[in-house]
Amino acid sequence: MLENKDQSRTSIGELGExxxxxxxxxxxxxxxxxxxxSIGDDAAVLDFGSKKVVISxxxxxxxxxxxxxxxxxxxxxxKAVVANxxxxxxxxxxxxxITVSIAVSNRFPLEALEELFAGITSASKFYGVDVIxxxxxxxxxxxxxxxxxxxxxxxxxIVYRNGAQATDLLVVSGDIGAAYMGLxxxxxxxxxxxxxxxxxxxxxxxxxxxxxxLKPEARRDLKELFEKLELKxxxxxxxxxxLSSEVMHLCKQSGVGCNLYEEKxxxxxxxxxxxxxxxxxxxxxxxxxxxxxxxxxxxxMEDYGKIKANPNFTVxxxxxxESEGMHLVTRANTKIQLKARGWNALED
Amino acid sequence: MLENKDQSRTSIGELGExxxxxxxxxxxxxxxxxxxxSIGDDAAVLDFGSKKVVISxxxxxxxxxxxxxxxxxxxxxxKAVVANxxxxxxxxxxxxxITVSIAVSNRFPLEALEELFAGITSASKFYGVDVIxxxxxxxxxxxxxxxxxxxxxxxxxIVYRNGAQATDLLVVSGDIGAAYMGLxxxxxxxxxxxxxxxxxxxxxxxxxxxxxxLKPEARRDLKELFEKLELKxxxxxxxxxxLSSEVMHLCKQSGVGCNLYEEKxxxxxxxxxxxxxxxxxxxxxxxxxxxxxxxxxxxxMEDYGKIKANPNFTVxxxxxxESEGMHLVTRANTKIQLKARGWNALED
Numbered sequence: 001m002l003e004n005k006d007q008s009r010t011s012i013g014e015l016g017e018x019x020x021x022x023x024x025x026x027x028x029x030x031x032x033x034x035x036x037x038s039i040g041d042d043a044a045v046l047d048f049g050s051k052k053v054v055i056s057x058x059x060x061x062x063x064x065x066x067x068x069x070x071x072x073x074x075x076x077x078x079k080a081v082v083a084n085x086x087x088x089x090x091x092x093x094x095x096x097x098i099t100v101s102i103a104v105s106n107r108f109p110l111e112a113l114e115e116l117f118a119g120i121t122s123a124s125k126f127y128g129v130d131v132i133x134x135x136x137x138x139x140x141x142x143x144x145x146x147x148x149x150x151x152x153x154x155x156x157x158i159v160y161r162n163g164a165q166a167t168d169l170l171v172v173s174g175d176i177g178a179a180y181m182g183l184x185x186x187x188x189x190x191x192x193x194x195x196x197x198x199x200x201x202x203x204x205x206x207x208x209x210x211x212x213x214l215k216p217e218a219r220r221d222l223k224e225l226f227e228k229l230e231l232k233x234x235x236x237x238x239x240x241x242x243l244s245s246e247v248m249h250l251c252k253q254s255g256v257g258c259n260l261y262e263e264k265x266x267x268x269x270x271x272x273x274x275x276x277x278x279x280x281x282x283x284x285x286x287x288x289x290x291x292x293x294x295x296x297x298x299x300x301m302e303d304y305g306k307i308k309a310n311p312n313f314t315v316x317x318x319x320x321x322e323s324e325g326m327h328l329v330t331r332a333n334t335k336i337q338l339k340a341r342g343w344n345a346l347e348d
Numbered sequence: 349m350l351e352n353k354d355q356s357r358t359s360i361g362e363l364g365e366x367x368x369x370x371x372x373x374x375x376x377x378x379x380x381x382x383x384x385x386s387i388g389d390d391a392a393v394l395d396f397g398s399k400k401v402v403i404s405x406x407x408x409x410x411x412x413x414x415x416x417x418x419x420x421x422x423x424x425x426x427k428a429v430v431a432n433x434x435x436x437x438x439x440x441x442x443x444x445x446i447t448v449s450i451a452v453s454n455r456f457p458l459e460a461l462e463e464l465f466a467g468i469t470s471a472s473k474f475y476g477v478d479v480i481x482x483x484x485x486x487x488x489x490x491x492x493x494x495x496x497x498x499x500x501x502x503x504x505x506i507v508y509r510n511g512a513q514a515t516d517l518l519v520v521s522g523d524i525g526a527a528y529m530g531l532x533x534x535x536x537x538x539x540x541x542x543x544x545x546x547x548x549x550x551x552x553x554x555x556x557x558x559x560x561x562l563k564p565e566a567r568r569d570l571k572e573l574f575e576k577l578e579l580k581x582x583x584x585x586x587x588x589x590x591l592s593s594e595v596m597h598l599c600k601q602s603g604v605g606c607n608l609y610e611e612k613x614x615x616x617x618x619x620x621x622x623x624x625x626x627x628x629x630x631x632x633x634x635x636x637x638x639x640x641x642x643x644x645x646x647x648x649m650e651d652y653g654k655i656k657a658n659p660n661f662t663v664x665x666x667x668x669x670e671s672e673g674m675h676l677v678t679r680a681n682t683k684i685q686l687k688a689r690g691w692n693a694l695e696d
Binding site: 036037040041042043044045046047048049050052053054055056057058059061062063064065086087088090091093097099101102103132133134135137138139140141142144146148149150151153155158160161162236237238253 | 384385388389390391392393394395396397398400401402403404405406407409410411412413434435436438439441445447449450451480481482483485486487488489490492494496497498499501503506508509510584585586601
């Protein structure tokens with residue numbers, strides 16, 4: 001979606017690949033001391049001294065991961081960076097650089113790519129990451145974005161998915177499910193718009209949910225908070241595919257089971273209202289929605305005091321022996337087996 | 349192109365995203381000491397101690413960068429790795445890890461992806477790089493491959509594009525133009541096949557050219573050779589887009605001009621024969637063809653003795669003052685201005 005539809009448009013073919021790269025990347029500045037060489041050579045050069053290097057990568061496809069009908073390109077650029085920065089945060093590392101590759105079909109004018117890169121620039125500034133390289137090419141259909149994020153950490157600070165123990169507490173930051181519900185609202189509005197383009201939607205009751213969908217933030221703040229609390233999670237993952245799926249990843253990779261308590265899952269009041277309006281079960285949304293980019297982690301039981309009074313965190317369950325399985329304990333106190341109903345890009 | 353067309357096919361949707369990733373990545377083994385954590389977490393963790401980290405990334409789109417009608421998937425996987433490893437070699441660094449992300453439409457059965465990953469595995473073994481992560485998702489159309497390559501180097505060994513001086517010699521490894529001509533032959537055979545599927549092509553006279561197109565190799569060997577020769581290039585780039593375009597990159601980034609001598613450009617005898625057969629000017633192919641993955645570099649004039657007798661290298665020109673411009677000196681000894689006619693993915 002181009003925000004200024006009446007502007008004159010410039011064909012990207014006119015600029016050529018190198019011209020386009022120069023044009024789109026000229027606003028990227030280097031702020032990280034570890035960035036020795038950025039865009040403009042065969043590869044970027046980084047220096048992490050005695051720190052460890054953490055790397056993650058993501059591929060976003062139009063029509064699969066995003067719909068430009070309700071996702072403005074600037075927001076898309078921002079969110080693409082956030083999704084990758086979030087993976088680095090989930091290692092308890094500090095994001096430092098990203099590479100950004102895009103492929104676009106001819107239907108995108110230069111101004112559309114400028115919007116996308118404005119969002120990428122905005123996010124890279126907010127998170128303090130340098131854009132150090134990438135690739136720009138054409139696609140046969142739609143927009144494709146591939147981002148690789150790089151971070152640094154001391155070895156002793158890095159948190160993997162596989163360190164949870166059988167008695168650890170399961171903790172999540174922020175609240176869950178809002179981003180998915182924001183998407184449902186945007187899809188409903190898209191359908192309303194298709195029927196009546198003059199309809200002015202009142203999105204006021206949904207602002208938080210829509211913001212969580214269109215402009216999520218990665219929990220880059222938690223690493224510092226963990227340090228202040230003198231707390232090191234035993235395992236950690238970010239909530240990108242859905243809480244249920246992420247809990248199962250921690251369990252399987254750590255070789256433990258878990259009890260997740262339905263009543264403990266933190267949800268925003270706006271989500272409760274909208275779930276009533278849509279007549280949808282809120283726990284289903286919280287378990288299976290995705291893109292919250294909160295952090296899900298486990299801590300030793302004796303560390304409970306360190307997070308007890310902290311508004312950033314909610315204890316939602318505890319780990320068990322692997323043989324006990326992975327369960328949701330409902331409000332009615334029945335145990336049902338957890339299923340990964342999270343978002344699956346490969347489903348038909 | 350699936351090589352075993354009569355095998356039973358497995359839908360990738362059946363496996364789901366995580367099942368597919370597990371299935372495709374289970375053959376990747378870790379051999380690099382610097383790989384602390386590989387596939388299976390939010391990010392990989394690397395340790396380069398006091399060495400510098402070099403990173404490059406590439407995005408390959410079906411119908412833009414490759415045509416599955418004549419590019420077997422196994423070769424495509426191999427070549428995708430080579431293209432990225434080549435960028436690391438062009439920094440005079442040692443490739444150590446790659447991440448591989450793919451997006452595929454439903455028309456690809458699992459067996460097709462296995463072929464692709466067999467090629468990726470084969471190249472990663474040959475070049476000694478660990479596959480440490482990636483992303484697997486669906487596309488609306490065709491196959492998309494995004495690879496990020498990581499390498500290591502001592503700071504004093506790294507060679508950038510911008511270090512050439514006005515009197516430096518311009519040198520290229522191997523021979524140039526064969527990969528592009530291999531593509532022309534494959535495209536001709538594709539058209540013949542479309543007219544007459546029973547035609548058995550005789551590709552014997554073109555084996556070298558076709559191999560250069562379907563199974564190119566990165567010049568990972570040159571770093572060691574430079575060390576043995578006690579030679580450090582002043583600037584370097586890999587020949588992926590075409591010699592002319594790459595020479596101009598070195599000139600522009602170094603702030604120098606150049607004289608490139610037509611008669612010096614190294615070409616294979618098979619290329620000469622086929623250019624006659626196709627009635628194409630061989631210099632045009634050598635200047636504008638791409639995907640040779642040879643290294644183009646500059647050396648100080650006093651280092652000429654170190655490469656003079658070496659069959660790996662050919663001096664093809666020298667750098668000049670920037671004000672003198674960038675020229676091709678023809679066999680007839682006329683000077684014509686260099687133009688970047690190299691492959692441009694964004695051209696209409």
